[in-house]
Amino acid sequence: MQPSTTVDLNAKIPNNVGLADDPKLRRALEKWLPSYLEWWNDMGPTDFADKPVFLRTAISVDSSGWAHYDHIKMPDYRWGIFLNPRKEGESVVRCGDDAGKPAWQEVPGEHRNALRRIIVTQADTEPASVEQQRLLGHIAPSLYDLRNLFQVNVEEGRHLWAMVYLLHKYFGRDGRDEADELLERRSGDPDKPRILGAFNQPCDHWLSFFAFTMFTDRDGKYQLAALAESGFEPLARSTEFMLTEEAHHLFVGHTGMQRIIQRSAQLEKIDPNGDVRNQGGIDFDLIQRTINYWFTYSLDLFGGEISNNAADFFGAGLKGRYREFRQYDEHRALRGSYSLPVVDGSKLVDRDVPLRNAMNEILRDEYIKDCEKALRKWNQTLEQEGSDRRITLPSRRFHRHQGIYAGHFFDPQGNLITEEQYEQNKHRWLLVPEDNDYLLSIMKPVYEPGKFANWIAAPRRGIEGNKLEFEYVKLHD
Amino acid sequence: METEFETGPSRYRHWQVHYDGDIATVVMAVQPDGGLREGYELKLNSYDLGVDIELADIVRRMRFEHPEVRCVVVTSGTDNVFCAGANIHMLGLSSHAWKVNFCKFTNETRCEIEDAEAFSNQVYVAACNGTTAGGGYELALACREIYLIDDGNSAVSLPEVPLLGVLPGTGGLTRLVDKRRVRRDRADVFSTTAEGVRGKKAVKWGLVDGVYPRSKFDKAIRARAEKLAKTFGDGLLRGERKGVTLGPLNPTKEPGRRAYKHVTLEWDAGTRIANLTVAGPSAEDVALVERGADAIFAAGDQLWALRAMRELDDALLYLRVNLMDIGLVLVRTTGDAARTIAHDKALWAAREHWFVNEVIRHMARALRRMDLTSRSFFALGEAETAFAGCLLELALASDRFYLLDDPDNVVHVAVGPLNGPGVLPMSHGCSRLEAHLYGEPDKLEAVTAAAADGTIYEPEDADDAGLVTVLLDDIDWDDDVRVAIEERASQSPDALTGMEANLRFPGAENATSKIYARLTAWQNWIFIRPNATGPSGALTLYGRPERPRFNWGRV
Structure with missing residues (x-):
């Protein structure tokens, strides 16, 4: 069955995968739906459940229809299942030993477990971030930001649907069990933690929210992009459509950080002593510590630098490089190597790793390049504001919990240091509990249309042609 | 370089042992750079012969030097992993004879663990506080009871067949069906699923005796150990429970x-x-x-x-x-x-x-x-x-x-x-x-x-x-x-x-002799087959960019 671009909006679960013609699957998903709503009510932004939010909903998967705006209450949001259309000639395995052969429309038996693991790991991040962000609405800096938060939340929920569809449709009983467990794990719960580290870190305030959507969601973009190159076509087309939504999340993170940086530069100028905190703003050291923290936790999400799994996934055609199909000519990657510094005793020495085993690192390279681009933009903002301050990205070796640099100690420049040196300095490099106290003390909700908290600049423009004064979330009837 | 088998508590690199009355805790914390030979890192509590020589020493000394101990809890001091089994890169670098001798010795150590329960009222409990894979699960299988942390992630597994094209070499298959009496069709599914089984399903299938969430794990293990120590404290042989130290043998080497x-x-x-x-x-x-x-x-x-x-x-x-x-x-x-x-x-x-x-x-x-x-x-x-x-x-x-x-x-x-x-x-x-x-x-x-x-x-x-x-x-x-x-x-x-x-072994078999006879014979044969160790065999290519290519002929 070729999914069309038309979305069946009248169905209980909007979709373009022909759910109406697949009663077994439809029943299974309709059975999962109440559990999902229960989870959303327990762990989502529940306190705002009855407030109409100016949300974007996909009503078709082509470029004209995927963004339809309207005020709706979040529990009424139409979580649906959408697969991107695919042009003729693109339905091929895009990487690995089978590159060039027709893409798989069903799960090949030999890759079933690996694919399920990949999908479950990706799926687990979606509800996790909703859980991490569930209380942020109470300290939103504006209705504009509040709306963006909720837009991100509902779309993460939809991404969970996209993955759960795959689990239900292609992975039988095991897939259904996994889908149930996705609703049982809880971010930060020591007994039922989410699978990946960054998704168990607290996200208590908006500085972390923006850093999270900037850095951690950006990992998501690259993971989704790598999966969009998968030889398992339903996965590739699901993730392609998710990427269109994910772009907005990155926009929220990137511009959120940029607006904080801009405001801090303004406050530094205003204050006679250049003391941003004195003006109720967020000082640059704290901003830098936040970047150091979230960037490095996000780097961990790419997995080990030298990885058997990465080689297997690539070789099997399950996960490609970033833009594998368009950007590369040679898709087998059996020859060639990748050089990276490894710790050898007390120094770093370069080591050549077979290309396939370095696929995580190759994807991480693309990610870091992307982050550097954002950093340049923020520094341009500082320049425009007449500030001499500059924000930097820490080294990829700093503060790592996964991969070959974990267990060693580096400064933010990437120099190997002793544990003692690290312990002495880490309060200067990473978020400390007092940072949280301070940020929570300045983050009071601003719910008046068009108004913004003192610690953040207003965005350049509103959403979908609306003014900043537009009531993006209707808190009062 | 020659391999010596004598060691002692002051020389352990990979294990810590804590004694607390009639309960001992054996903590596996393998030093990645502590391999017996060059060329591999013992990551994720994976082991080589050197690690197992220390374990064998611990098990032996437990009986002679700590006769007061009734229950031995085996657990991990490495984050998120109990034990990842024998180190694959070590196996890949080893000669056939080395692999066989390594497997034989690890088997003997696992049997010593069971022997201690049968004859010395010393019972072992595996407290699997993280991923328990391959030889790690086989170590757990040698224990009387197995408890697994229930964190939605940690699983027990025998990934040898699907991942490496070899067999679990330390009695895993035999102990599954003979000792734990896991149903053989489930054992088949389990032994071909690389990621293994976790949580309630692991209990239901009899792969483990219980699962506990992280916050309750240590306490539950402690309670169980105390109960077992009490049970196994009955019917002890006579004599003061004071340990006998096993001193070095100091052979003359020429x-x-x-x-x-x-x-x-x-x-x-x-x-x-x-x-x-x-x-x-x-x-x-x-x-x-x-x-x-x-x-x-x-x-x-x-x-x-x-x-x-x-x-x-x-x-x-x-x-x-x-x-x-x-x-x-x-x-x-x-x-x-x-x-x-x-x-x-x-x-x-x-x-x-x-x-x-x-x-x-x-x-x-x-x-x-x-x-x-x-x-x-x-x-x-x-x-x-x-x-x-x-x-x-x-x-x-x-x-x-x-x-x-x-x-x-x-x-x-x-x-x-x-x-x-x-x-x-x-x-x-x-x-x-x-x-x-x-x-x-x-x-x-x-x-x-x-x-x-x-x-x-x-x-x-x-x-x-x-x-x-x-x-x-x-x-x-x-x-x-x-x-x-x-x-x-x-x-x-x-x-x-x-x-x-x-x-050498006329007469009926038991689970132990099956482990040695049947399993080692098959394992040793599979080890030298091209599908495992040939140029495109699964064990050869593990960790390398190429994927294995099998000769599909059944022998």
């Missing part, structure tokens, strides 16, 4: 020779033959044992029966991994036959003391090591030797027993209580006499009766009793023995290894 106090191993690379000689107890040794359990206990690790068997064990292990080309071992035991039988009787009479029990159980394990050593053993009952009681077991463990029949140099063969059923059993549960006379029940009955009170045979009587392979007079001795040795040394070592393993 080229071609390794000499202990009671055991000597000599070898010649040219002829590929070794001589293994064990000296029997002296008159003083016998007198000490005859003074009873308290005197035996006081002798500690200097007791002949303990020391000689520790030396034998160490010599066999040394031979296995360091003297790869030695194919035939000529076994001799010396000392006065009557004295050795007197020794055995006195030791047997004191067996209700925990330490004496440990000495006898240890003797059984050392002798099993011999049964399981892939070398030809010929026992030579020549002038100046005697094969009596526990030392007769060395002749019965050998593939052949040549005995001199010379009135001027009478070589005595004697049976005593330690040769009786169930005392020094082989791995399949038979005594060596039972295995030896499997087809001659009348003779077995006679010699068993003779053993109960202790009987010394003249050479001809020993032959009549069915104990001797070839009885030779002094005229024939030199030539016949020489020919037999030269013939043996000329035959295919592979065929001999297989043949000996087939012939």
